[in-house]
Amino acid sequence: MKETMELIQKLVSIHSPSGNTNKIISFIEEYIKDWQVEKKRNHKGGLIITVRGNDDTKHRLLTAHVDTLGAMVKEIKANGRLKLSMIGGFRWNAVEGEYCEIETASGKTYSGTILMHQTSVHVYKDAGKRERNDENIEVRIDERVHSAEEVRALGIEVGDFVSFDPRVQRTESGYIKSRHLDDKASVAILLQLINRIQKEHITLPYTTHFLISNNEEIGYGGNSNIPGETVEYVAVDMGAIGDGQMSDEYTVSICAKDSSGPYHYGLRKHLVQLAQDNQIEYKVDIYPYYGSDASAAIRAGFDVKHGLIGPGIDASHAFERTHETSLKHTENLLYHYIQSPLVEE
Template sequence: MTNTFKEKETVQLLQRLVEIPSPSGYTNEIMQFMATILDDIQVPYIKTNKGALIATIEGKDKSNHRLLTAHTDTLGAMVKEIKASGRLKLSMIGGFNWNSVEGEYCHIHTASGKKVRGTILMHQTTVHVYKNAGSAERNIENIEVRLDEKVMNADDTLKLGIEVGDFVSFDPRFEQTESGFIKSRHLDDKASTALLLRLLASINENNLILPNTTHFYISNNEEIGYGGNSNIPAEVVEYIAVDMGAIGDGQTSDEYTVSICAKDSSGPYHYELTRKLVALAKEQNIDYKLDIYPFYGSDASAAIRAGFDVKHALFGPGIEASHAFERTHIDSLKNTAALLEAYVLSPMETK
């Protein structure tokens, strides 16, 4: 296997990706950026009606195809209500806890294209006024957006062009430390998206010949459950979701290895395909961990629920504090990139 991982290019691309706002349902800009990259590296692709992109690299075997997917959509929110004070009540997009976004800076994306800055706060934030500032429940009733505009009432906010249904994106706060950590919101799943794009570039730069025709599915609705459950070519036999490994008590995943998922909330992943990934990791001396994620679903499991007859598996970089203040390490990106390359270069076992 060739060692084609380029750290600087990968991290720069990842930073660019997380800095493009793309909560589920508001992904036009990020998908246009994806299309530009695919155009630049001259990889053919199609655009689905849902806005996803499917790039294809032809391989020696044109009958038995593979598909790898990562998603660009992220957590976010929508304006649920404009309060009498002019502040905003939010409705969640994706699964997270309100305390994970308390204090975060944000953008409100109006229908006219104007972006308004704000901060997500508890209504009872001021400790000099509210006795229960620390104990009040972090919920939809108490969390609000304080706008960085002179607004005294709901009419003032409406005059800014803000209305119910406008999208709200959270600042990523990207940072790479000297010790190799990468901290940012939205590493789920833009870390994996960056790795797929860099793999595509590497295939072209190094004139790599794939044993099987391989599709790269960049989905844009995974956080709401149906990103990669359609438009799967009939020839696809193996479907790989490249998504984060979840870290916490009782988990084996960490921030330094590639995490291979044996089972999540949807049930076990395809046993033989999962074991093949483990065998490849062992053969190539790739640091990996096998894990089970109890409260997790992927585009691969969505494809299975949609009725596609494919072998499905899941692996990706280990992400600390998922759906909150996320962090990973460059070693995890390297190991995931290595397993991706080993997988696409290994012939598919067909019966």
């Protein structure tokens, strides 16, 4: 798991909010440049990696998304601070106090901090009671600016992307904690899986595509570029942890249902059987406020068996954390899945 953890650390350190993912896709292209695989970008900017199998008439597709939560400059305030518009589904309290980076259209970057306007308790008596919302949250830029004109002179403008500091850290006890483990942990797992196929000279039973999706957080990352031969489509994304959930940070999560409805029952049972047969620790779970690239593909009308698995991630869409054992079990389940027969039922 050391290599997987190191790769996750590299991936989360590259800013890639939905809509601005070219840098990280380019990083992955460079990372796999010597691998004996087919690869191409789709028009949306995602990356499709293909490993040919014995049967080229029936395909599998696995996907994980490299895009993350973030924000855009909504307004440049008269006092030289910035109002934001969210990219993706999170709450303002999850990023309050976070360091951030503003990237201008020319590519120049500036650092800043996301704060409540009424932060100072020495000035605002009700600082702790004010609502964390679009009106009160702002960015304090680390430049000597006191007006909208001075901010614009830096090159900052409405529509510029704002990325959150990942604060990635690995612990001796086997945890990795960082923003954007959703879903860069899964991207690292897929890349490690492809690399393992190469190193072990494995010939897959079916041609298998790996889609590095780049618009999942806004709902449509993996709903296109699905070859017509695709029979099974598995999204690799986080298992959500909380009250009433089965998922944890130490097993692979297999999703039975999310807000889009049930996942394919036969495929789910197949994944559970593979886990049981190979001593892979797993949990079956339901995520009430969740959608994946696999469910997006179903909504787009693709006739595929769809599934969802992934490592358990604590505090999703905030300060996330998982353990190396969850990554290991997820990687092992995928390793056995891509070598298994197609689901018949």
